[in-house]
Amino acid sequence: PPEADATDRDTVLELDGVTKAYGAEDAVTDLELDVRDGELLTLLGPSGCGKTTTLRMLAGLERPTEGTITLAGETVADDDTFVDPETRGVGIVFQDFALFPHLSVRENVAFGLKEWDADATRERVDDLLDLVDMPEMGDRSPDQLSGGQQQRVALARSLAPEPDILLLDEPFSNLDVRLRVEMREEVRRILKEAGVTAVSVTHDQEEALSISDRVAVLNDGRLEQVGEPEGVFEHPESRFVASFLGQAGFLSGRVGEETVDTCIGSYDRTLLKGLSDGYAGAMVDVLVRPDDLRAVPANEATANGQIVKRQYTGPSFIYHVELDNGDVVRCLHNHAEDMDVGESVAVDLVSDHSLAWYPTR
Ligand code: ATP
DSSP states (O other), rough: OOOGGGGSSSSEEEEEEEEEEEETTTEEEEEEEETTTTTTEHHHTTTTSSSSHHHHHHTSSSSEEEEEETTTTTESSSSSOOOOOHHOOOOOHTTOOOOTTEEEEEEEGGGTTTTOOOHHHHHHHHHHEEEEEEEEOOOSSSSSSOHHHHHHHHHHHHHOOOOOOOEEETTTTSHHHHHHHHHHHHHHHHHHHOOOOOOEEEEEHHHHHHOSEEEEEEEEEEEEEEOOOHHHHOOOSHHHHHHHSSOOOEEEEEOOSSEEETTTTTEGGSSSSSSSSSGEEEEEEEEGGGGGGGEEEETTTTOOEEEEEEEESSSSSEEEETTSSSSEEEEEEOOOOSSSOOOEEEEEEEEOOOOOEOOOO
16 A cells, blocks of 8 residues: 555644743743654754643653644643653653763663663663674763763664654764764664654754754744645745744845835736735745845846845855845855945846745834
């Protein structure tokens, strides 16, 4: 039979109207979310948006002020119920991996298996060391491991008791940049091979987009958008999501009968989904991303802006251009162009794939 669509799978974790208040302030407000069997969902948002608070409520380290959390069909938190972290069936991988320094790798992995008999424990630990690609390292102590290996052991230890859900708190923040990218793929492979349902937390957009089955974007304690990485990136439903997930620029646009007119050009109105006839005459903000824009040197007659900054990133150059109407946009170039700060340029839209619109604030 064809592989079941993710949406057909059972819901393992459900948050219904979950709010957490500290005093008069909400850290998380009215969160509605479900996580399906075998899925990796990432909570993504800027510092202070409520990611850690949400993860702690899932773990049972905080109790929601309002709302219900259901895990594997059982209510684990609501007005009347609160199931302790130890009995929730939740595994946690901490940011700093938190391995027990005085225990060997094997003993660390076996830590949650106290109820298991010796043979079953040995077999389970062997399987997990294979899964995390460390079959020969069981006798080492944690201080003899690299950061990536410590992360593998931490994963194996949390997976060992077969949790209903695995929580990962900023899983890559303790690794150097190069290892981070390598471990992203490894962690995803390990979670998928284990078949575990997982919720991860990060403020790193690229990480969230590259490892997750779905991403939930949080802003100021509220869910802004949830969906598959490409869907959320390509179709941001709010200005916040557009800005947080990519280097968004916004062009002021006047909606005409057939077109939307901006200071760099007029575009067919049908390119902007949902912009109905009722908007004719209105002002909107049109989303453009750096890779949709190019700048070329121009004379006074053809220029529509001026370079205000030139940013070198290694593989690319980003020219920041202040347009004649004051909008500032970024143009992505693969090579250095013969253009400097202060120079007049003509910015042109070279691709319309990111185009979207939001009501002008
Ligand atoms: P970061 O990425 O910086 O860890 P975050 O998205 O995880 O941020 P939270 O730590 O969940 O954010 O915090 C959300 C909000 O709740 C913040 O405004 C924070 O100051 C507040 N907050 C968190 N814990 C407490 C607490 N124990 N008492 C009071 N306020 C808290």
